[in-house]
Structure formats: structure tokens, C-alpha cells
Amino acid sequence: MGGIKVDLGLCTGCSLCAKQCPFGAIEIVEKKAVITDDCTMCGACVDACHFNAITREVAQKEAAPDSSGVWVYAEQIEGQIASVVYELLGEGRKLADSKGELLGAVLFGSEMEEAARDLIAFGADRVYLLDDPQFFNYHDELYAMALSELIGKEHPEILLLGATTIGRSLGPRVSARVGTGLTADCTGLAIDPENGMLLQTRPAFGGNIMATIVCPSHRPQMATVRPKVFQSAARDPNRTGEIIKVDSPQVTLRSKLIERVREQAENVNLQEAEVIVAGGRGLVDEKNFKLLEELAQALGGVVGATRAAVDSGWISYPHQIGQTGKTVSPKLYIACGISGAIQHLAGMQSAETIIAINKNPDAPIFQVAHCGIVGDVFEIIPALLAELKQ
Amino acid sequence: MQIIVCLKQVPDTTEVKINPETNTLMREGVQSVINPFDMYALEEGLRIKESLGQGEVTVLSMGPPQVEDSLREALSLGADRAVLLSDRAFAGADSLATAYTLSRGVAKLGEFGLIICGKQAIDGDTAQVGPSLAEQLDIPHATYVRKVQSVDEEKMVVERMTEDGYEVIELAMPTLITVLKDINQPRLPSLKGKLRAKKAQIEIWGKEDLDVEEERLGLAGSPTQVVKIFTPQRARDCRVLEGTAEEMAKVLAQELKKII
Numbered sequence: 194m195g196g197i198k199v200d201l202g203l204c205t206g207c208s209l210c211a212k213q214c215p216f217g218a219i220e221i222v223e224k225k226a227v228i229t230d231d232c233t234m235c236g237a238c239v240d241a242c243h244f245n246a247i248t249r250e251v252a253q254k255e256a257a258p259d260s261s262g263v264w265v266y267a268e269q270i271e272g273q274i275a276s277v278v279y280e281l282l283g284e285g286r287k288l289a290d291s292k293g294e295l296l297g298a299v300l301f302g303s304e305m306e307e308a309a310r311d312l313i314a315f316g317a318d319r320v321y322l323l324d325d326p327q328f329f330n331y332h333d334e335l336y337a338m339a340l341s342e343l344i345g346k347e348h349p350e351i352l353l354l355g356a357t358t359i360g361r362s363l364g365p366r367v368s369a370r371v372g373t374g375l376t377a378d379c380t381g382l383a384i385d386p387e388n389g390m391l392l393q394t395r396p397a398f399g400g401n402i403m404a405t406i407v408c409p410s411h412r413p414q415m416a417t418v419r420p421k422v423f424q425s426a427a428r429d430p431n432r433t434g435e436i437i438k439v440d441s442p443q444v445t446l447r448s449k450l451i452e453r454v455r456e457q458a459e460n461v462n463l464q465e466a467e468v469i470v471a472g473g474r475g476l477v478d479e480k481n482f483k484l485l486e487e488l489a490q491a492l493g494g495v496v497g498a499t500r501a502a503v504d505s506g507w508i509s510y511p512h513q514i515g516q517t518g519k520t521v522s523p524k525l526y527i528a529c530g531i532s533g534a535i536q537h538l539a540g541m542q543s544a545e546t547i548i549a550i551n552k553n554p555d556a557p558i559f560q561v562a563h564c565g566i567v568g569d570v571f572e573i574i575p576a577l578l579a580e581l582k583q
Numbered sequence: 584m585q586i587i588v589c590l591k592q593v594p595d596t597t598e599v600k601i602n603p604e605t606n607t608l609m610r611e612g613v614q615s616v617i618n619p620f621d622m623y624a625l626e627e628g629l630r631i632k633e634s635l636g637q638g639e640v641t642v643l644s645m646g647p648p649q650v651e652d653s654l655r656e657a658l659s660l661g662a663d664r665a666v667l668l669s670d671r672a673f674a675g676a677d678s679l680a681t682a683y684t685l686s687r688g689v690a691k692l693g694e695f696g697l698i699i700c701g702k703q704a705i706d707g708d709t710a711q712v713g714p715s716l717a718e719q720l721d722i723p724h725a726t727y728v729r730k731v732q733s734v735d736e737e738k739m740v741v742e743r744m745t746e747d748g749y750e751v752i753e754l755a756m757p758t759l760i761t762v763l764k765d766i767n768q769p770r771l772p773s774l775k776g777k778l779r780a781k782k783a784q785i786e787i788w789g790k791e792d793l794d795v796e797e798e799r800l801g802l803a804g805s806p807t808q809v810v811k812i813f814t815p816q817r818a819r820d821c822r823v824l825e826g827t828a829e830e831m832a833k834v835l836a837q838e839l840k841k842i843i
Binding site: 196215216217230231232233234235236237240270333334337357358359361362364365366368369370372373374375376377378392396397398401402403404405406407408409410411446447448449450451452453454455456467468492493516524525535546548549554559560562563564565566567568569572573576577579580581583 | 743745746820
């Protein structure tokens with residue numbers, strides 16, 4: 194078993210490690226660092242120590258089995274390919290090229306030949322197509338079985354899924370069946386130039402810290418990837434590739450889909466919007482969101498909100514942006530009365546232009562904003578509306 | 584019916600702040616709490632037991648000894664039994680090793696009808712342990728459940744949230760669901776419950792108590808490893824406008840017209 198070890202000869206009791214530990218698992222006892230039972234062995238203290246007094250021993254793992262190819266799971270709903278798939282193809286293409294391997298797309302559905310050819314146009318070298326009416330709708334057990342069998346047959350090295358409600362249900366089921374690692378909700382992917390491993394970076398601890406995770410000796414290296422983080426692949430209709438037919442698995446199902454219901458009214462299209470006007474605690478009251486709606490309308494955008502505003506009941510959950518809401522990357526993001534809690538920043542900081550209006554000049558939102566106004570939203574927005582109307 | 588509720592003790596991440604000068608986490612005063620989503624899982628378990636008029640709710644957790652406090656809180660809310668899987672050998676587990684260890688705990692508990700987990704834990708935010716546990720127990724599952732339409736000894740019907748609405752799914756028992764906050768409004772502990780919880784025995788099981796393959800536990804049994812932890816850098820030159828509200832609005836309006 195591995196663990197965090199403190200070399201008492203080198204430890205000076207400076208407490209740098211204790212301050213850095215995200216889990217509060219280091220105490221300084223008689224001028225020496227002591228690792229407590231709260232330790233999760235994340236290794237943050239190893240980097241924090243200036244005296245090389247802390248090491249992390251990892252049990253020796255065997256070499257990874259033979260595998261090749263970067264795969265993207267091409268999620269579809271009622272025959273429609275999910276937009277995150279194009280982002281995965283864009284990022285997957287880069288990973289495949291830097292490893293000198295093929296990019297595969299896995300498509301399960303019914304009557305999806307044309308969609309399969311389109312995945313080639315978006316960068317896939319190979320499409321593994323399972324075309325069966327039984328696969329028209331997503332089904333946890335059925336899809337997990339089919340994907341696990343395909344992995345067992347083809348041995349891909351990397352498998353990316355969208356961090357959608359489907360991907361985050363299918364991914365862990367498949368990784369448990371195959372017995373490999375899965376990193377959730379990644380916002381950064383790269384290939385380690387030294388050993389070719391996939392470096393998977395994700396926010397952790399409520400978005401307060403970022404963690405880079407590897408899967409050294411199990412294959413495939415699986416990750417779910419947050420939508421709207423990576424750029425979509427470009428479509429090239431002249432690209433060529435191969436479509437490989439996949440057989441349906443034999444499986445006894447213990448669950449069944451009774452119906453799918455769309456609730457368009459509640460569906461705020463935040464993730465597709467080019468302009469978002471968002472409000473936070475500084476708006477003070479539900480009725481002030483009217484002001485944001487006016488501004489959003491003037492700019493052709495939609496209204497978003499922080500968790501604080503949603504929790505206060507000023508606006509409904511589908512408008513929520515941040516760690517526990519949606520991730521967005523519009524062309525323009527106007528943050529009104531938003532202080533910029535880290536959980537909120539996690540959901541919007543990749544916007545092309547961020548404009549912040551806040552009374553408090555020290556609000557963290559100004560650290561990510563391109564343009565800031567220190568002032569009262571109730572004065573600025575009406576003045577801005579008047580200007581825009583001219 | 585035997586209902587198992589999986590529960591995780593987490594640091595209250597919403598209270599964590601970043602020290603802007605050192606760019607490190609400020610943990611002072613951050614309490615350990617029951618993962619908020621798991622409170623809804625527990626409440627749903629209690630409601631299902633009450634609606635069936637029979638059965639038992641067991642809360643199951645894995646973690647260091649101090650998780651006992653959280654389990655006692657769950658007992659005060661009405662859980663019948665609490666089991667903590669605690670051993671140094673379990674530490675450093677990723678979601679696969681955690682789900683494996685929990686699956687061995689479930690196996691020792693014996694026959695069950697339903698396992699309920701929260702949607703995700705607020706410290707790791709992976710949402711992976713629930714589905715992984717279902718696979719390792721070879722039972723069906725549904726994630727993001729916002730409503731239980733019906734439940735009996737044979738099957739249950741649930742509403743599962745999707746990006747554009749919801750799905751109605753029927754699951755044969757035994758099964759596992761992960762629940763959203765929309766599903767219910769958790770109750771508060773009663774005085775009687777608190778007194779009972781104070782005296783209750785919490786069972787603590789280590790690796791010797793479970794039928795486990797040791798190489799699948801903890802850090803050694805985890806395919807994934809954290810290689811680096813860092814605080815996100817956010818240094819951007821923010822252009823701060825000056826003047827009266829009208830003057831600033833004028834400049835901003837010009838900027839906006841350029842963008843759209």
C-alpha cells in the first residue's frame with residue numbers, strides 16, 4: 194500500500210504543507226508535519242514542501258496492456274448527435290495526431306448511417322456503428338453492455354464521453370465493467386510527452402482547485418468532458434474514413450424506458466446563447482431581474498444567474514451558471530451584481546468577453562473580467578439601456 | 584424492504600474561500616457535513632419505508648472514524664441502522680475502488696431491495712460512485728432521479744432528469760437510484776431521534792470484516808491517480824471604466840456595439 198511519508202529529518206515544521214492541504218489532513222505536532230486520517234493522498238503537500246520532506250509512495254503498478262486509438266462516444270438523442278460530440282472530435286483529433294493514432298467514433302442508434310458518415314467529415318477515421326431499432330433510445334444496461342463488449346474486442350487506448358446526463362451515467366457503468374479508471378467532467382486534456390499518458394485536468398473541491406489525473410496501468414483511459422469547454426471540430430465533407438458495423442449484444446434487461454418527455458418551456462438555451470446577461474446576489478430582489486431581461490433583449494441575449502440568485506428564488510434553476518449549473522462560453526457575458534464566487538467562475542470564465550458591474554472594487558469577478566464598472570447596477574443598466582436605444 | 588442509503592461526509596466546499604494573495608485554500612472554520620445531496624437520498628429512503636409500511640433503512644458510508652458523527656446525524660433523522668466501512672487500507676480510493684468497497688459492504692449487509700445515493704458529492708463532484716456501484720452489484724440503476732412515481736417489492740418507476748426534459752424509467756428490484764434535490768424536502772431531526780442516535784451503536788467494519796480482494800482497495804486498487812493539484816490562475820488585465828454612471832454607460836455601449 195502506498196501513502197504520504199514525511200521525512201522527519203528534512204521537515205522544518207514550517208506548515209506550508211498544512212496550509213496547502215485541501216483536506217485539512219496535516220497537523221504540525223512538535224514542529225513536525227503529521228498526516229492524519231483525513232488524508233486522501235492527493236499529493237498537494239508534496240508540491241508545497243520546499244524541503245523535499247514529503248513523498249508519495251505509490252504501490253508499483255504493472256505496465257498498461259496493449260491498446261491503440263482515441264475513441265469518442267458519439268452520443269445521440271432521438272437520432273440527433275449531441276453538440277458535445279463535435280467538441281470531443283475536435284479535441285480527440287488533436288490527441289490522436291499527437292500520438293500518431295487513429296480517431297474512432299462509437300455510434301449506437303437506429304438508422305444512423307448518414308450520421309456515421311458525418312462523423313467522418315468531422316474528423317473520425319473510423320466509426321463503430323451499431324444500427325439496431327432497439328438502440329433508438331438510450332438505455333443504461335443495453336448501451337453499457339454494447340460499449341463494454343466493443344472495448345473488449347478493439348482495445349482502444351483512450352475513450353472520451355460528454356459529461357452529459359447520459360455520459361455521466363454510461364461512463365461509470367462501463368468503466369466498472371471493464372475495470373478501468375474514469376475521470377469525471379474534465380476541462381483540460383493533453384498527452385504527456387514523456388510517457389504518452391493522457392493528462393486529465395478537472396476542477397475539484399467545488400471548483401476551488403484543479404487536479405490533473407492519470408490512469409497509468411489500465412486501458413482505456415476514460416474521461417467525461419464538460420460540454421462547451423473545447424472548440425467544435427470543423428466539417429470537411431471530403432474527408433474519408435471507414436464505417437465498421439458492430440453487432441448487438443445479448444443481454445437480459447432489468448429496466449425499461451417507458452417514455453421520454455420534453456419540457457421546452459423550462460429549457461433555457463443558455464449554452465447556445467452568444468450573449469448572456471447574468472445576475473447575482475447584488476440584484477437584491479426578484480423584480481430586478483426584469484431589468485436584466487430588458488438588457489438581454491436589447492443585446493439579443495438570454496438571462497443567466499448565480500446559485501445565490503436561484504437559491505433565493507428570484508429565477509429558476511435552468512438559468513443557473515456555474516459548478517452546479519451550466520457551463521457557458523458565449524461571445525459576451527455581462528455579470529451584474531455578481532461577486533464571482535469560484536463556483537460561478539468555473540461556469541463562465543471561458544466567455545470571449547466578460548464585462549462586470551459590481552459595487553465592490555475588490556470583488557473577484559474583476560479578476561476574470563475584461564472590462565469592469567465599479568458602480569450600482571441599478572444606475573448603470575438603465576443608463577446603458579438608454580445609450581443602446583440611441 | 585431493506586433500503587440502503589449511501590452517505591459521504593464532506594468538507595462544506597461552499598464555505599471554502601481562496602486567499603487572493605497566496606492563491607491557496609482558506610480552510611479555517613470549514614465544517615464537515617453530510618454531503619447535501621445525500622440528505623435527499625436519506626429522506627427518500629425514509630419516505631419509501633414509510634409508504635411501504637415496513638422495512639429498514641440502513642445508512643452506509645466509507646471514510647475515516649470521524650464519519651461516525653455524520654452517521655449519528657442520519658440516525659437522528661430516522662435511519663434504523665448505520666454502518667461505517669473504515670480502514671487505513673480503504674484510504675486514497677478513487678470512484679472505482681470506493682464503489683468496490685461499498686459493494687462488499689452491501690454484500691455483507693445481505694439481501695436488499697433498493698440503494699439510494701445522492702446525485703454527486705460536493706467535494707469530488709464525480710457522480711460516478713452510484714452507477715459504478717450498481718454495475719459492481721450487477722443491478723440496474725437510474726441517475727438524476729427527480730421523482731419516484733411508484734415503488735413496491737417487485738419494481739419501481741422513476742422520473743430521470745435529462746437535458747431537455749425527463750424520462751420515465753421502470754426498474755426491477757433490487758436496484759439503485761441517484762437523486763436530485765428536487766425529489767423532496769428533507770425533514771429535521773426530532774428530539775426523540777437525537778436521543779436515540781446518541782445511544783445507538785454504529786457498526787464499524789474494516790477490511791478483515793469484509794470479503795474483499797485486497798488489491799482492489801484504496802490507493803492500490805484505484806486505476807486513477809492524482810499527479811498534480813493546483814489553484815486556477817486568473818490574472819487578467821481588467822479595464823476599469825471611470826466617470827459618472829452615464830459616462831461609463833456611454834463607453835460601455837460603444838464597446839458592446841463593437842462586439843455584437
